[in-house]
Amino acid sequence: MVYYRLASPNPRTYIGSGKVAEIKSAINALDVETVIFDDELSPGQLRNLEKAFGGDVRVCDRTALILDIFNQRAATHEAALQVALAQMEYQLPRLTRMWTHLERQSGGQVKGMGEKQIEVDKRILRTQIGVLKKELESVRKHRKQYRSRRVAIPVPVVSLVGYTNAGKSTLLNQLTGANVLAENRLFATLDPTTRRVQMQNGKEFLLTDTVGFIQKLPTTLVAAFRATLEEIAESSLLVHVVDISHPLAEQQIEAVEKVMSELDVSSIPKLVVWNKVDRVDDPQKVKLEAEETGDTICISALTGEGLDDFCNAVHEKLKDSxxxxxxxxxxxxxxxxxxxxxxxxxxxxxxxxxxxxxxxxxxxxxxxxxxxxxxxxxxxxxxxxx
CATH class of the missing domain: 3.30.70 (Alpha-Beta Plaits)
Structure with missing residues (x-):
């Protein structure tokens, strides 16, 4: 792991030449195959870094890594479409680095083999992107029709939002008996799942589990998952689930709030839930902090602790709307x-x-x-x- 503080990124290689040489030495010493940057790199920066590190070393930026993880997690047709679209839109401006081994120039006005291949690939990719967008639009219309039918049954909709791996799916499973995949890994849930919750007082609401957020969520993913994120905008209440046991809980809260502000859902009532309270060193202290904060409930979705308080808080919040x-x-x-x-x-x-x-x-x-x-x-x- 290499950390580097920069006043501003180098337009050619993102990092300075000295740091490039240092990483190259580590690559040779450790027989590294992939170098991952925790930020988005431009096509030129990716190309220059791979050239500097050697042709056999893959340079991967934050967006490419997240897309790879999403691709592994896509379990449904809709999720696969969304990830494929995001990957293709990411690849389109980066195709040039795939054909550097071919001739880029030739005599006179005739284009080189590499340049012609790039143009062909870009045209194919644009066509595929167009097809995917049409398919996703069809999915979006179908989801809209589903929501319209759901509106006809006037049960309030509560959406779970939060950082990836905060415990949203586990909470949904505990409250509804659903069998949604809930694992200790990033982006285990890509598709929204909605289930009916019946409270002890006989009241009902629909609970929707949504895709987890992350810091610096790539804009291509926000755009591709528009159909999924539209579920949030249709909610009567947003429940922000926080892994309060995580050492970077505050930064994760800020990351989620940033994405939420971009989705323009500030008018929807919100309830904050501090999850995994059973994992903190001093649960009682955390609960006192939650009380002082207001509109915050402490729970353990895994053990079921605090779920009655959660349902009561949801009940009161829904009344406001x-x-x-x-x-x-x-x-x-x-x-x-x-x-x-x-x-x-x-x-x-x-x-x-x-x-x-x-x-x-x-x-x-x-x-x-x-x-x-x-x-x-x-x-x-x-x-x-x-």
């Missing part, structure tokens, strides 16, 4: 009344000659469904007096 309604339901709408009890918070029920008069906090989209039967709908700020 609801509106107050008074609606007269015909007696033949018993299923609707049952749904209100599941997804809303019923304040009062009164049986009249014409039907059941119900006063409750309900999700905004559900309030729209009740519009023909409503007596009164107030805004959220007024409703909280109810």
């Amino acid at each position: 609801m509106v107050w309604v008074e609606a007269l339901l015909p007696f033949d709408k018993g299923d609707l009344l049952s749904t209100i009890h599941k997804v809303g918070m019923v304040k009062e029920t009164e049986y009249t000659e014409n039907g059941t008069l119900i006063r409750a906090h309900v999700p905004l989209r559900f309030a729209q469904l009740l519009k023909p039967m409503r007596h009164l709908v107030k805004d959220t700020s007024i409703s909280q007096r109810g």
